[in-house]
Amino acid sequence: FLGSILQPGAPTFDEVRRIHNGLVDRRPAVIARCRGIADIVDAVLYAQATGLEICVRGGGHNIAGRAVVDDGLMIDLSLMKGVHVNAAAQTAVVEGGVTWRELNRETQLHGLATTGGVIGSTGVAGLTLGGGLGWLMPKYGMALDNLISVDLVLADGSVVKASADANPDLFWALRGGGGNFGVAASFEFRLHSIGPVVFGGIVAFPFQEARQVLRRFRDLAENASDDLMLVAALTTAPDGSGTPIVAIVSCHIGSAEDTEVVGRQIRSFGTVAVDALGPIPYTELNGMLDAGFPTGAFNYWKSTFLPRLDDDAVEALVTAYERCPVPTSSILLEGFHGFASRVPVDSTSFALRDIGFNTLVLGQWMDKASADRTTAWARASFDALEPFAGKRRYANYLGADEDAGAAALAAYGQNLARLRQLKTRYDPNNIFHHNVNIPPA
Numbered sequence: 001f002l003g004s005i006l007q008p009g010a011p012t013f014d015e016v017r018r019i020h021n022g023l024v025d026r027r028p029a030v031i032a033r034c035r036g037i038a039d040i041v042d043a044v045l046y047a048q049a050t051g052l053e054i055c056v057r058g059g060g061h062n063i064a065g066r067a068v069v070d071d072g073l074m075i076d077l078s079l080m081k082g083v084h085v086n087a088a089a090q091t092a093v094v095e096g097g098v099t100w101r102e103l104n105r106e107t108q109l110h111g112l113a114t115t116g117g118v119i120g121s122t123g124v125a126g127l128t129l130g131g132g133l134g135w136l137m138p139k140y141g142m143a144l145d146n147l148i149s150v151d152l153v154l155a156d157g158s159v160v161k162a163s164a165d166a167n168p169d170l171f172w173a174l175r176g177g178g179g180n181f182g183v184a185a186s187f188e189f190r191l192h193s194i195g196p197v198v199f200g201g202i203v204a205f206p207f208q209e210a211r212q213v214l215r216r217f218r219d220l221a222e223n224a225s226d227d228l229m230l231v232a233a234l235t236t237a238p239d240g241s242g243t244p245i246v247a248i249v250s251c252h253i254g255s256a257e258d259t260e261v262v263g264r265q266i267r268s269f270g271t272v273a274v275d276a277l278g279p280i281p282y283t284e285l286n287g288m289l290d291a292g293f294p295t296g297a298f299n300y301w302k303s304t305f306l307p308r309l310d311d312d313a314v315e316a317l318v319t320a321y322e323r324c325p326v327p328t329s330s331i332l333l334e335g336f337h338g339f340a341s342r343v344p345v346d347s348t349s350f351a352l353r354d355i356g357f358n359t360l361v362l363g364q365w366m367d368k369a370s371a372d373r374t375t376a377w378a379r380a381s382f383d384a385l386e387p388f389a390g391k392r393r394y395a396n397y398l399g400a401d402e403d404a405g406a407a408a409l410a411a412y413g414q415n416l417a418r419l420r421q422l423k424t425r426y427d428p429n430n431i432f433h434h435n436v437n438i439p440p441a
Contacts, residue, residue, distance in 0.1 A: 003039045003079065006031040016076060017068055019057065020121070022296040023371075024065030028055070028074040035079055037151065037159055037185045044183065045157045047073045048431070055434040056183050059099050059123015063301050064400035066179075066434045067126075075183055077125065082186070085110055090191040091148060096125045096184055100134075104283050113194040113282060114146045118231075120287040121295065128187060130178045130396040130436070131350050133358065135200065135251035135285060138226045138338025140192055144175040144350055145343060148188040155182065155431040163188075173422045176350030176412070178395060178435040180419070181426045195282035199259040200251035202288070203266050204274035207244035210234060210318045216269040217248055217333070218309040221357070226338040227254030228262055234321035235292075235330035238274070242327035245273060251285055293364070297328065300363040300375045302382035303397035304389040307356040309333070313388040317359075320381035325373045326365045331381065334358040351413035352392045359385060360397055395436045404437055411436050 006013045007030055016031055018024075029052060032043040047054045053072030060067045060078070068074055077096035083103055084093045087110040094103055101120030107113050115136040117127045124143075132143020140146060149163035150171065160182075162171040173181055205213050217232045224230060229251045237243040248269065252262050263277055280288075306313055321331050334357065341355045352358075363378035365371065395411035412419055420441040423430070428440050 001032070001039055001042045003033045003035040006033065016078075017074065018296075019060035019062070019065060019067050020295050021063050021065055021299045023298045023300065024068060026065065026068045026070045028068060029071050031074045031076050033076045033079050037153065040075060040077075040153045040183050040185055041157045041159065043073060043075045044153055044155065048155075048157075053434070054431060056179055056432075058096050058125035059121065059127075061119070061122045062126050062396070063299050064398065066400070069434055077183075077185075080185070085112065085191070087112065090193075092189050092191055094124055094187045094189060096186060098124045100124060100127070101283075101287060104286050107191055108196055108281075108283050111193055111196060112191040114189045114191050115140050115143045116286070118286060118289055119293050120290050121293075124187065125184050126179070127396060129174060129176075129184060131176065131352065131394060133334060133340075133394070135198075135229045136192070136194065136253070137336075137340040138224065138229050139253060141339045141343060142350065143189075144348060145340065146190045147171075147175060148190055150174050150184050150188075151186045152182040152184055155427045155429065159185075169422055170426060173349050173419055173426075175348035176395070176415070177419055177438060179432055180423060180435050180438045182432060194253060197279050198251055198253050198282050198285060199263070199278065200249075200280050200285045201277040202247050202249050202274060203269070203272060203277045204237070204245045204247040205270035206273055207234070207246055209270040210246040210321070211314055213246045213248070213269045214309065214314045214317065214333075215311065218314070220265055221335040221337065224335065224337055225254060225258070227258065228252050230335040232333040233330050234317065236327040238292075244321070246270075247274070249289070250277065298365050298368065298371060298374075300378050301397055301399055302361045302363075302378045303394055304359050304382060304385050305352065305354065305356055305392055305394065306333075306359050306385070306388050307354055307390045308388070309357050310388070313385070316384045316388065320361070320384050323377060323380070325377050326370050328364045328366060329374060329377070330362045330364075332360040332362060334360070345414060349412060349415045349419055351411065351415050352394055354390055354392060356390065358394050358397075361385075398436055407436050408438060412438065417441075
């Protein structure tokens with residue numbers, strides 16, 4: 001083992017065991033900080049020999065805290081930071097500890113990018129295996145739709161490559177099945193010519209106009225081209241005043257003429273209070289929301305998917321946010337359309353291919369005393385949206401307190417039966433179960 005082993009009492013143990021969500025405070029028995037695939041193999045075999053439960057940390061951003069388990073073995077990939085861009089082939093090979101900020105920085109040297117997370121500190125690995133929404137998804141699909149291959153360590157310690165040509169069933173399962181099938185050591189992505197400057201940013205309006213703004217957001221989203229990604233947020237002003245606002249965050253990668261039209265349409269939603277929409281480096285766009293999601297903040301999320309955003313759903317959303325107890329919480333609506341929604345549901349294991357609005361009730365607080373009321377607000381808001389919800393939900397947003405069977409069905413839908421068969425083949429003892437778990441058939 002060429003990485004490093006940390007146990008409780010080691011100087012950096014507490015730093016490494018902590019993840020993005022400050023609400024998660026678990027203590028593994030051992031942390032294996034891997035530097036390569038052989039280290040991952042050693043860690044998996046050690047866990048099998050000792051009976052320790054396995055969890056895997058990539059970026060540590062999963063809000064449910066699946067990257068860390070009490071009294072088990074954390075396989076920590078955060079030191080595996082390799083990124084190799086082949087500009088001529090428009091591909092990139094990315095190790096399992098890389099974040100989207102790091103990947104975008106390397107690919108943008110060549111004017112290239114692939115769909116990735118809208119928060120720069122999010123890990124590439126976890127986001128991709130569970131879906132991978134981002135600013136480019138209407139044009140180029142989810143992050144997983146841009147995968148060419150994955151190098152994977154299986155439960156028995158063997159190393160395999162999964163692609164359309166090698167282990168295609170496993171490749172199908174990995175694209176949406178999360179960490180259920182092994183430890184993903186590296187990914188090969190297809191890249192696209194993007195930037196370095198795109199058109200994007202934030203336009204905010206007074207919260208009093210939230211109903212009108214959300215209705216106009218809905219109308220634009222329902223008719224949006226593949227060049228446009230739209231997100232709406234019921235949140236507070238970025239100046240720290242705590243003033244409630246409704247914000248539209250967007251990215252447009254089409255022609256200059258279409259960009260001007262989109263800008264006018266968004267600004268016409270209401271009385272503009274903040275206008276930060278315009279030409280922006282793609283790398284900056286992917287980091288502009290980071291300050292609102294600080295590492296160590298306490299987080300409790302509930303998410304659903306709204307196939308339609310009718311007026312009653314708009315009313316439910318606005319009413320829910322009016323009851324928000326802390327200024328650091330918000331409600332987000334991520335528009336799903338375009339390429340990502342045209343991929344047949346059975347082409348990958350990722351089942352959320354609907355057109356509509358991925359809706360996140362984001363409970364976030366900085367003071368421990370706010371935990372109960374913020375959690376209760378998130379749950380009540382989720383319940384209020386249930387009459388408008390579809391059957392599928394985004395796996396990467398599912399919390400730790402979800403019913404396991406219901407969560408699997410919501411995430412994997414009609415693909416669950418095939419996933420369970422493949423789980424039986426590749427991980428029959430369910431060694432990799434700290435995820436939105438797929439039980440073996």
